[in-house]
Structures are given as structure tokens and as C-alpha cells.
Amino acid sequence: MKKTTSQQARKQRKWRANAPLHKRQKMVSAPLSEEIKKKYKRNALPVRKKDTVKIMRGNMRGHTGEVVRVDLKTLKIFVHGVTAKKADGKDKERPIDPSNVQIIELSEEDKKRREVLSRKLEAK
Numbered sequence: 001m002k003k004t005t006s007q008q009a010r011k012q013r014k015w016r017a018n019a020p021l022h023k024r025q026k027m028v029s030a031p032l033s034e035e036i037k038k039k040y041k042r043n044a045l046p047v048r049k050k051d052t053v054k055i056m057r058g059n060m061r062g063h064t065g066e067v068v069r070v071d072l073k074t075l076k077i078f079v080h081g082v083t084a085k086k087a088d089g090k091d092k093e094r095p096i097d098p099s100n101v102q103i104i105e106l107s108e109e110d111k112k113r114r115e116v117l118s119r120k121l122e123a124k
Helices: 009-017 021-026 034-040 111-123
Strands: 030-031 044-046 053-055 064-071 076-085 090-095 101-105
Touching: 030 101, 034 101, 034 111, 053 076, 064 090
Parallel strands: none
Antiparallel strands: 030 044, 053 064, 053 101, 064 076, 076 090
16 A cells, blocks of 8 residues: 555545554554663554553543553554443443553563564664
8 A cells, every 4th residue: 555645634544544454553653661762762662462551641641551452443552441431330441542652561472572672772
């Protein structure tokens, strides 16, 4: 899929809505905490399940929790303990935009992620 160069908002939205999976994975990136930035020499990484994040914007600002799920279709993440009350009184997971969180602790269970993190360190 060709990257869009249009400045029209409708074409930008259409490109994001029709983006392939490998592009969507990068769209769920979040900034890293200062300690992790210094350690890995990176500013942001795609959010993964089991990462620990701190919410920086919205009603739940300051809440820290583990990522339960990453939804690539809607480009949202779900954090443990962040819920919204439904009309019938039940709690429902509340989707959060990854740009509104900061990754505090990385889950390094995935072999590919460890490779990506070490790649930049080895290059320098």
C-alpha cells in the first residue's frame, strides 16, 4: 500500500483505516519513560500485551497498569483496571489511545522485541 502524501483529512483517515497489519502495529506506538529512553536510546516503541504503562491524559491520568489487550483494528489499547460504567451498572474495559500513555516497563518475553531493542544498541 502506497503511503499517502495528501494533506486532506479525509484521505489521511482513509489511509489509516485501510492500512495493512504491519503498518498498524507501528501506529500503536507510545513514548517511553526517561529511564527506558536512556537505556535503549529510543523515544517510542509499539505497545505490546504485558507492558506496564502510565496514563498521561484523560480522566484516568496517573493510573498505572498492565496492558491487557492491543486492538489493531481500532488502534486502541486496554489497560488493567481502566473501566467505564455501563448504564446497567456493569464495568466495561475502556479503550485508550496509545499516544496518551507512557511505557514504564517493557515486556521482553518476545524474542523479536529483544532483537529490535538490542539492534540499535549494537549499531552505536
